[in-house]
Structure formats: structure tokens, C-alpha cells
Amino acid sequence: MAQESQHRQPGSAPAPTLGFATRAVHAGEEADLREGATGDVVAAIHLATTYARKEVALPGRYEYVRSQNPTREALEVKLAALENARYGLAFSSGLAAETTLLLATLKAGDHIVAFDDLYGGTKRLFEQVFVSFGVEVSYVDATGALPVERALRPSTKMVWVESPTNPLLKLSDIRAIAQVTRRNGLILVVDNTFLSPYFQKPLDLGADVVVHSVTKYIGGHSDVLGGALLVNSEQHYEKLQYLQNSAGAVLSPFDSYLTLRGLKTLALRMERHQQNALAIAHFLEKHPKVSRVLYPGLESHPQHELAKAQASGFGGVLSFDLKGTVPDAENFLERLQVFTLAESLGGVESLIELPSQMTHASLEKAAREKIGITDTLIRLSAGIEDAADLVADLEQALA
């Protein structure tokens, strides 16, 4: 296996014949047992920024760190193996991955149809940055395919969705939308950050590109900023690889190593995140001070059936409406002992936040409420602590 991996194209994954947890541990870092090799059982951190060659006209496999790095390549192989993708590319943040994708695929005059409930940073990238390069974006309710199809223009090149969305946990019907994008020759991008490849594999559902903020579940320990793109088309891969090097927003060797390390426990962590989220959702659903709980794993979620049809789990993020006012919500959040009051999600520690005052504070109140983000909507990311401690903490703070 070691020899084979040496000759594989950078970032390309072996066929997914082994189970997910096995691939999470082994893919991309098979021990090198050739004569003279160390046989390390984990990928080494290669810090060199440049690589020596014997002859002027004869570069080795590696030339310069931005272009190629063995630690980053090990991660790219592992990520591709986990998303059932042929190719993976790692970047210095989720937004760097998104920027590289847009630079590689769009030109002035091109149009994107995007889910109206997108991650705020992605919306800002579209509206404040790519608008200056002549890229146009229409936002639609992309829970189903019809609004997406209606918004298509002759200049449309790309459809961009997230499922589930943040913080409203709406789902996008990826299979149905993929039929529309296939029929019209468009690129379907799915941001898979919230479920991770453990629960959802958008390329298998017909998507062309998967985007990840590695910063969340993939890294998993709230200590790495990173991003990734996963594709099956060789043509897409070559363009993306060219821009990865030309624009230069690559993941560092050390962060690549931390991400490789985090990924080994992704299967275990996602199971526990989900167990804890379900326990919390059931507790909150019965609490008299809570008016609504949004979690795809609850039968009360309007798209619970779609969740079961396109993913193998529901993830670890949920939102709920607290009865009362902003000060009541602030008071509740500040009384929590086990939950940490912070933005972000996907780490081993449980995090909680108030979107109207924190992650989504830049939206006008009317615009926020129009899409369902009330003043007292609370989003939480269930960590991997004991469920009983998390529920007890919420209970005492609600009392």
C-alpha cells in the first residue's frame, strides 16, 4: 500500500472499499515500509519550504511548499477518501476554499443561485467581494428544486446550497437540485460543514463540489482554521489545483497534521455529538420556557423525512426559541456552567450563542425576523461531554 500511495496523483483517493471509520484512521497515512523508510504510523509534519534537486533540469516530486507538501497531501487523500471523492484540496480557511473555488470557476457576468439561508461569511464573500468582479447572486428558498429552477438565467453557472443551514437547520433537497443542475450543465456546490462526510456525502447525491470549513467538525477540537474542496471531475480538480497554488491560500503543514489527527476520531465524535444533540432536543421540546426546537432529528422538524433520505444522521447543532426578551436570553446564557458562550461549532466542547446579537447581528432586525431568526433564537453545538451534564446545565440556567 505504501508504494501505491507514493505514486498516486497528489490529493487523489483510493477506491472507497473500506468502511468509513477505517478510512478515517488509515487513508493517506499508510506506513512506508520500503528499505530505509522509518515506518511512521502517523503522517510526519514536513516543515521544509523548499526541496533540493540533484540537477538543474531535474526537479524531484516536490519543489516548493505552496505547490506541494507531503503532510497536506496526506490530508487531501484522507479527506477525499471520506467524502467518496476522487480528489481533495486543503486550504487555510473555509472562506479561502470558497474564494479559490469561485476564482477557478466563474468570470465577470456569471450568475449564482444560492440558498437564502447561507452561512453569513459566504454571503459577505458573494455580496461584498465578488460583486466587484461582476459576479451576480440570486437568493432563493432552496429547500426544494422548484425555486432554484425558476431563478436560473442564461448566465447562471453555479448553484450553491448548505444543508442543514445555520442557524435555522433547514435542509436542501440535494438529489432534486442535482437533477436541475445536471440538466442545465451547472456546477452544484454543497457546503457540507454541518453534517461532515460521516453523516452526508453530497457527491454521492449528485453534487459536483463539496465545501468544508475544516475549522468545525473535521478539525473537531476548536484549534485549527482550515477549509477543503472535494471533487470527482479531473477537469475541476486541475483548475482548482492551479488556483490553489496560484492564489496561494494553502493549509500549513502543522494545521494539516492537526486536521489528520482530528479526522481519526470523526466517526466516534459525530455519533456522540448527535446523541447529545438528540437528548438536548428532547429535553427542550418539553420545557415550558421553550416555544420551538429546530433539529432535523426531531419528528416535529418539517423535513425530518428528507433528513433520513439524504443523510445517515442529523448532526450536533440545534436551535431553539426561548420565551421572553433579549435580556432573558442573555441572562440564561450567562448562567450556563458547562456550555461555553461562544461563536463557532463542531468542537468537542459544547458551545452556545445568541445569533441575533452575535453571529447574525449584522442583519437588520426585519430581515432577520423575515427568515425566522427571532431575537431570542438560541443556537447550540452539542459537544461530546456527558449528556446528563449538558441537560442539567440547561435545566438550572432555565430555572
Ligand SMILES: *Cc1c(COP(=O)(O)O)cnc(C)c1O
Ligand atoms: C464556519 C463556516 C464557514 C467558513 O469557514 P472558516 O473556516 O471560518 O473560513 C463556511 N460555511 C459554514 C457552514 C461554516 O460554518
